Amino acid sequence: MRLLVTGGAGYIGSVTTAVLLAAGHDVTVLDDLSTGHRDAVPPGAGFVEGDVADAGLVLAAERHDGVLHFAARSLVADSVADPAEYWHVNVGGTLALLDAVRKHDVPRFVFSSTAAVYGEPATTPIPETAETRPTNPYGASKLAVDHLLTSYANAYGLAAVSLRYFNVAGAYAGLGERHVRETHLIPIVLQVAEGVREHIQVNGTDWPTHDGTCVRDYLHIADLARAHVLALDAAAPGRHEICNLGNGVGFSVLEVVETARLVTGHPIPAVEAPRRPGDPAVLVASADRARNLLGWKPEHPDLARIIADAWALTAP
Numbered sequence: 001m002r003l004l005v006t007g008g009a010g011y012i013g014s015v016t017t018a019v020l021l022a023a024g025h026d027v028t029v030l031d032d033l034s035t036g037h038r039d040a041v042p043p044g045a046g047f048v049e050g051d052v053a054d055a056g057l058v059l060a061a062e063r064h065d066g067v068l069h070f071a072a073r074s075l076v077a078d079s080v081a082d083p084a085e086y087w088h089v090n091v092g093g094t095l096a097l098l099d100a101v102r103k104h105d106v107p108r109f110v111f112s113s114t115a116a117v118y119g120e121p122a123t124t125p126i127p128e129t130a131e132t133r134p135t136n137p138y139g140a141s142k143l144a145v146d147h148l149l150t151s152y153a154n155a156y157g158l159a160a161v162s163l164r165y166f167n168v169a170g171a172y173a174g175l176g177e178r179h180v181r182e183t184h185l186i187p188i189v190l191q192v193a194e195g196v197r198e199h200i201q202v203n204g205t206d207w208p209t210h211d212g213t214c215v216r217d218y219l220h221i222a223d224l225a226r227a228h229v230l231a232l233d234a235a236a237p238g239r240h241e242i243c244n245l246g247n248g249v250g251f252s253v254l255e256v257v258e259t260a261r262l263v264t265g266h267p268i269p270a271v272e273a274p275r276r277p278g279d280p281a282v283l284v285a286s287a288d289r290a291r292n293l294l295g296w297k298p299e300h301p302d303l304a305r306i307i308a309d310a311w312a313l314t315a316p
């Protein structure tokens, strides 16, 4: 297929681009490089520097079979402090992109949704049928797009798939997390191991979890990327499919730090810090739907392996 990948210079978009190319697809990346890197775009993909709202220029030039939409603002705490950009980019930008998709008759649309749409879940692991009550504007903006896609599939026949990622980590094909301002747990923990930071701050030790720290479901980037290739095949006209992507096992912040100590052989000092605004206590996926609909199964569920792959790329 000929595909447009928005956000393909970012962490998840670049790895997925590499996997799509390996699967034989043609890929053009559209990215404004606001948080991504030009050199992360895999060789073999076309590159256009621009905003998602400029997608019409790319889609007008050539017929495309699908769009994979990764470009977004995606930091929970930032979205609480300054929500405007989250609504503008994540909802306004996506709406402009979908206008271009309709105008140029692009049949398939795969969207990076998130576990953050669920908020504090009533049950764990979380199925797609769980109530959606996001605890931060980031999750709310992604949920708004999920609703948008349902209506576009129903009314305009779009073949849409929302993939609700839980916490993506690790590295693949020489590509890993490389944010200028890093906020994600595993890359920060590895920066401590590397000696770039003195310690890891544990954001809250009084959460209602077994050790008082937040629990997340960490998924290998290679497994996540593969789900996108499967989603393109599963997409059906007039349907909006929603699938969680996670391993179904949760690890606390302290368990992640301890695993990273074992993997790296470094002490990784941890200090207690206040809770981070917008954080839910526990997010663990039920990914049964992805298994059944996409035929997807994680191949690298081991947390130590996920951390080791990231460490292999960053280790001094």
Ligand SMILES: NC(=O)c1ccc[n+]([C@@H]2O[C@H](COP(=O)([O-])OP(=O)(O)OC[C@H]3O[C@@H](n4cnc5c(N)ncnc54)[C@H](O)[C@@H]3O)[C@@H](O)[C@H]2O)c1
Pocket: 006, 007, 008, 009, 010, 011, 012, 013, 030, 031, 032, 033, 034, 035, 036, 037, 050, 051, 052, 053, 069, 070, 071, 072, 073, 074, 089, 093, 112, 113, 114, 115, 164, 165, 166, 167, 168, 169
């Ligand atoms: N990292 C995770 O654990 C996680 C979990 C759930 C969902 N997601 C979603 O996955 C997607 C990718 O996340 P990531 O971690 O790779 O983030 P990232 O910041 O590394 O990548 C985002 C990319 O989009 C580009 N971009 C941002 N705004 C743009 C715009 N208006 N026009 C064009 N390009 C733009 C950035 O330059 C960057 O290259 C996001 O939609 C995010 O919400 C991530």
Ligand SMILES: O=c1ccn([C@@H]2O[C@H](COP(=O)(O)OP(=O)(O)O[C@H]3O[C@H](CO)[C@@H](O)[C@H](O)[C@H]3O)[C@@H](O)[C@H]2O)c(=O)[nH]1
Pocket: 074, 075, 076, 114, 115, 116, 165, 166, 167, 168, 183, 184, 185, 186, 188, 200, 201, 202, 203, 204, 214, 215, 216, 253, 276, 279, 283
């Ligand atoms: O220095 C740090 C960094 C993080 N954390 C905690 O570690 C957990 C995981 O945090 P992080 O790695 O920042 O991921 P999340 O905030 O869970 O968000 C990620 O995972 C979500 C899905 O669960 C996605 O929607 C988001 O885009 C993605 O950033 C949270 O409890 C954080 O408060 C710390 O304690 N110290």
